[in-house]
Every structure is written in C-alpha cells, then in structure tokens.
Amino acid sequence: MEVKPYGDTRDDGVMQLSFTLPIPNSPKATDVGKQYLEKMGFHDVAVAEVRAIDPGFTFYVAYARTDVSIDPDQVKGDYLDVEEMDYYAINTFIRDDVGHKLVVVGAAIESDAHTVGIDAILNMKGFAGNYGLERYPEIDAYNLGSQIPCEQLLKTALEKQADAILVSQIVTQKNIHVQNLTKLIELLEAEGVRERFIIVVGGPRINNAFAKELGYDAGFGPRTTPVQVASFLAQEAARRQNP
Numbered sequence: 001m002e003v004k005p006y007g008d009t010r011d012d013g014v015m016q017l018s019f020t021l022p023i024p025n026s027p028k029a030t031d032v033g034k035q036y037l038e039k040m041g042f043h044d045v046a047v048a049e050v051r052a053i054d055p056g057f058t059f060y061v062a063y064a065r066t067d068v069s070i071d072p073d074q075v076k077g078d079y080l081d082v083e084e085m086d087y088y089a090i091n092t093f094i095r096d097d098v099g100h101k102l103v104v105v106g107a108a109i110e111s112d113a114h115t116v117g118i119d120a121i122l123n124m125k126g127f128a129g130n131y132g133l134e135r136y137p138e139i140d141a142y143n144l145g146s147q148i149p150c151e152q153l154l155k156t157a158l159e160k161q162a163d164a165i166l167v168s169q170i171v172t173q174k175n176i177h178v179q180n181l182t183k184l185i186e187l188l189e190a191e192g193v194r195e196r197f198i199i200v201v202g203g204p205r206i207n208n209a210f211a212k213e214l215g216y217d218a219g220f221g222p223r224t225t226p227v228q229v230a231s232f233l234a235q236e237a238a239r240r241q242n243p
C-alpha cells in the first residue's frame with residue numbers, strides 16, 4: 001500500500017524541511033527558499049523560519065506538501081533479520097540455546113580514534129537505557145579501545161577464544177573505513193580463521209548490506225543499542241551451534 005508523509009491528516013503529504021542556501025538573508029530570501037521548494041515539486045509551501053547563520057548563508061525551516069508516495073513493500077534490501085530480545089531473555093537464551101558464555105572482543109580499528117561508539121555497545125553502563133555487553137552475565141566482553149591494529153585485534157580474539165569480533169569504524173573520509181574493514185577480513189582469511197568468528201561492524205555510516213558486501217556477518221548503523229547487538233550475537237551463535 002502506498003503511503004505519504006503524515007502532517008495533519010493521513011496521507012496529506014505534509015513535510016517539515018530544513019536546509020541552508022549559500023545566499024545572504026535579504027528581503028527576498030524567503031521567496032528564494034519558497035520557490036526552490038516549488039521547483040522540487042512541493043506545493044502549499046509555508047516558510048516558517050528564515051535566519052542568517054553567516055553573512056553569506058541563510059537557514060530555512062519550511063512546511064510543504066508532496067504528491068509523491070511510496071509502497072514500503074517494494075523497498076527491498078539486505079536488512080538484519082533479528083528478533084530483539086531484552087537483557088534477561090538474551091542471558092537465558094545464551095545459557096539454554098548456546099550452552100556457553102559468549103566471548104566478545106571489540107575495538108575501533110587502525111587509525112580510528114573514536115571510542116564512544118564501541119563503548120556504547122560494550123561498556124557496563126551502556127547506552128540509551130540499555131546495559132552494555134560487559135554487564136551480561138552470559139557474555140565475556142573485552143573492549144580493546146581505539147586505534148587497534150587489525151593484527152592486535154585478531155591476536156586477542158584468538159587468545160580469548162572469542163566467539164565474536166566487534167569492530168567500530170566512525171571515520172569514513174576518503175573511504176578509509178573500507179580499507180580498514182577490508183584489511184581485517186583479508187587478514188582473517190589469510191590466517192584461515194574467518195569462519196571461526198561472528199564478525200560485526202558498526203558506525204554512523206555502516207548498514208547491514210554494506211557490511212555483508214565487505215564480508216562481515218552483520219552491520220549496525222547510527223543509534224544502535226546494545227540489546228540489538230546482543231540479540232544478534234546470541235541468535236547467530238545458536239544458529240551456528242545447530243546449523
């Protein structure tokens with residue numbers, strides 16, 4: 001079934017838009033913004049806010065109506081198919097269906113110095129009201145931090161006999177994340193240990209389809225919560241145990 005944005009009533013197509021044009025905020029700036037949205041096919045355009053954010057830049061907030069609709073069933077992709085469980089259910093599931101504690105080793109690899117993403121998933125205190133994986137009695141989590149060379153991550157994963165390797169990649173400038181993520185997979189393959197681990201990558205510009213293309217088992221994007229990751233790891237470990 002086709003749907004349109006919901007503003008005031010079902011399928012009225014009303015959207016809130018915000019954008020910046022590289023023009024000074026002058027008496028005609030409102031009309032420039034309005035006509036730009038009309039050129040894009042919007043109608044009933046109401047410009048609600050026009051502000052100079054710099055002498056040469058004007059920021060807009062506008063409401064406008066679109067005729068464009070979409071059928072969500074026609075959107076196909078490689079989305080992660082995981083039943084999200086809660087903290088307690090995940091621990092029980094690991095105990096009953098995996099049969100041993102899950103060992104997880106995580107790091108932001110190579111040049112990437114951002115720790116907050118991997119910490120959000122692993123740290124005991126967690127993120128967005130969710131405990132991190134360190135808190136799970138049925139998970140042994142090792143957070144190596146940031147700027148960890150792939151070789152060191154693999155060495156630790158082997159030493160700890162990890163079930164899963166969790167990789168964070170935040171910086172994507174000049175596709176550095178592609179290079180780093182490819183390096184890790186190639187290293188695992190060269191050492192003949194790729195199939196030994198569940199390998200997951202996360203970051204603000206990561207999605208599941210992209211991760212799969214690079215040879216990872218799953219990819220997690222912005223606003224990922226620890227329960228989503230723990231649910232995936234538990235279910236994937238159980239699936240591998242009973243293929």
Ligand code: B12
Nearest residue numbers: 112113114115116117166168171172173202203204223224
């Ligand atoms: C804090 C920060 C820093 C801090 C990091 C401190 C630290 N200890 O982490 C410092 C100041 C060191 C820093 C440095 C740099 N930064 Co910085 N930084 C940020 C900032 C402001 C916030 C990042 C953050 O903490 N987000 C909060 C966390 C919770 O969100 P998250 O990382 O997305 O993580 C979530 C998901 O992505 C996912 N996730 C992430 N990792 C993983 C891993 C797994 C396994 C899973 C399952 C999920 C997962 O789950 C998390 C929770 O939901 C962002 C801008 C922004 N607002 O995002 C820029 C930003 C990421 N930085 C950026 C840049 C460019 C840099 C520098 C290169 C700047 C420079 N020229 O020196 C350096 C990088 C140095 C390096 N070698 O890496 C750019 C990256 C642009 C790009 N596309 O590549 C950003 C986007 C800023 C910008 N707009 O330009 N940065």
